[in-house]
Amino acid sequence: MSMSTALNNALGGLGAASRGAAVVSGNIANALTPGYAKRTLELTTSPISGNGVKVVGITRRQDPVLTANLRSATADYAASSAISGFHTQFEALVGTPEDDRSISATLGGFENSLIAAASNPGSAERLDQAARAAGDLATALNSASEGLRQMRSDADRRIGTYVDTLNITLKDIEALNAKIPAVQNSGGDINGLLDQRQILIDQVNELVPVNVVARENNRVSLYSDGGLILLEGTAAELLFSVTGDTKPHMTVANGLLSGLEVNGQSVRTIGETAQIRGGALAAQFEIRDELSPKAQADLDAVARDLIERFETPGLDPTATPTDQGLFSDDGARFNATAPAGLASRMALNAAVDPDAGGDSWKLRTGLGALSPNDPGDATQLQAFGAVLNSARPVSVSSFGTGDLRASEISFVLLSKAGANAHAAQSRESYASNARLQMEQLVAEQGVDSDAELQRMMQIEQAYAANARIITVVDELMDLLLRM
CATH class of the missing domain: 1.20.1260 (Ferritin)
Incomplete structure (x- = not known):
């Protein structure tokens, strides 16, 4: 040499x-x-x-297989975390069997107050207590329904935020797709730009799980797991109108809530055929359009049962067929054609509400009585207590097909909420562990x-x-x- x-x-x-x-x-x-x-x-x-x-x-x-598996685990965790959060919050709204402020416990307090009033029907204090306990029961259902409405409204607002984020991020990826070949052709190092693009793709993936398809000159195309084209040369444009303040009767079907559009075409957002399935965005649509209406239907079923029990023909001899019972739908009798949200409108009959100028002695005499009767007569109070303990059909099939007492219906509501929360938390825990394991595998590489x-x-x-x-x-x- x-x-x-x-x-x-x-x-x-x-x-x-x-x-x-x-x-x-x-x-x-x-x-x-x-x-x-x-x-x-x-x-x-x-x-x-x-x-x-x-x-x-x-x-x-970079291992593309590990990266794809990590993205899948991350999107699954984002979705399961959102669903778990919803069920946990709803369980807190209705309470647990051990909670002395739950709907079931409030109903139990009302039943006990009727028993106490029947044992001494002449006691104005006990009658007032029974009327206020009935009001507390209506308020408990009102509060749970309002809390559920707020969660649904939050989901609607999050959808709007996520859609805005997706539009911006997809545009940024489109810009990087154009910049990377230019830098590469000029002899520059594109690795930093590839890192930046991966971060942006990960952000999209958390909202909508994506499949990344390599193109020439280090460009990429993005497709959702449901086959939706998010980026193919140019970024897709997602369109969603935020309602913000939702009501129980609002749905996409009746045009009162916005659906999702991509490049002017409607997108399926719910179910196994959803085109955006699997990420945080789909989870918010599921909360808004499926889970919240089902939870509202359960609350409305409890409210309907209570209202109809006290509208039972012959229960109150002083009431006419058009009079409201002890509970009302915003001051009116129950109407099966009324929109969803009965639990939010349920109210105590003002005629017996001592805090609204009513007379609690009407619990003893009948709601249509014009004057007090024998203060020692507990017949009507006992009838009101008995109607709560009679087994009746339930308006929703999710509560079962058998006849139930009022206390059993409220207990089913709490049990369903608790079971759903537990199942969702287990799913979230599994998804979290899967994500951590994938992060460790990627870190090892x-x-x-x-x-x-x-x-x-x-x-x-x-x-x-x-x-x-x-x-x-x-x-x-x-x-x-x-x-």
Whole structure:
């Protein structure tokens, strides 16, 4: 080997060592940076000397299978977390069997107050207590319905926020798709841009699970798991109108709530055939359009049962067929054609409400009585108590097909809410563990700080060896010049 060849090889080695040190230090510095993929220096034999080294480039290392599995686990966790949050909040609204402020406990308090009033029907204090207990029961259902309405409204607003985020992010990915080939063609390093695009794709994936399809010149196309085209050359445009303040009777079908459109076409958002299934966006649609209406129907079933019980023909001899019972639908008798949200409109008959100018003694005499009767007559109070304990059919099939007492219906409501919350929390826990496991697998394929430090030591040794060759060549040249 000639001295010029040795010198060229050493200079190439120094350049490769310098680039390698920069790559390793970048890996170590960005080991915990989201979206960062490990870089490796690609080397080949120098075509000039034949046995030297030449830097080919820097390769971004990423396992597409692991990345896809992590994205799937992340989207699943985002969806299950949202669903779990809904069921947990609804359970808190209706209460648990151990909660002395639950709907079931409030109903039990009303029944007990009727028993106490019947044991001493002449006691104005006990009659007032029974009337207020009935009012508390109506208020409990009102509060649960209002809390549910707010959760539904929150879901509607989140959908609007998510759609805005998707539109902006998809446009950013489209811009990067155009920028990456331009930088690459000019000889620039595109790895940082690829990291940035991966972060944006991950943000889209959390809202709508995506399949990433590689295109020429390092571009990508994005499709949802349901087959919706999100990015193919140009970004799709999603359209959604926020209602903000929803009401129980509002639905997409009756045009009072907005659906989702992509490039002017309606998108399926609910069920197994949903085109956006699996992520946080689909979860919010499920909460707004499926879970909330079902929960409202359960609350309305409890309210309907209570209203209809006290409208039973012959229960109150002083009432006419058109009079409201102890409970009303916003001051009127129950109407089966009325819109959803009965639980939010249920109210105590003002005629017996001592806090609204009514007379609680009408619980003893009958709601249509014009004057108090025998203060020792507990017949009507006992009839009111008995109607609560009579088994009757339930208006919704989800409560079962058998006849139930009022207390059993309220207990079924709490049991359903508790079971749904428990199942959703278990699903969330499973999804969380799956995501953590995938994150660990991806991390194992990512930057290993110990391995990078070992690599840095090897680079230092190679640098020192090449520097020593240059020193030796310099000494030999000096020796030759002195001869």
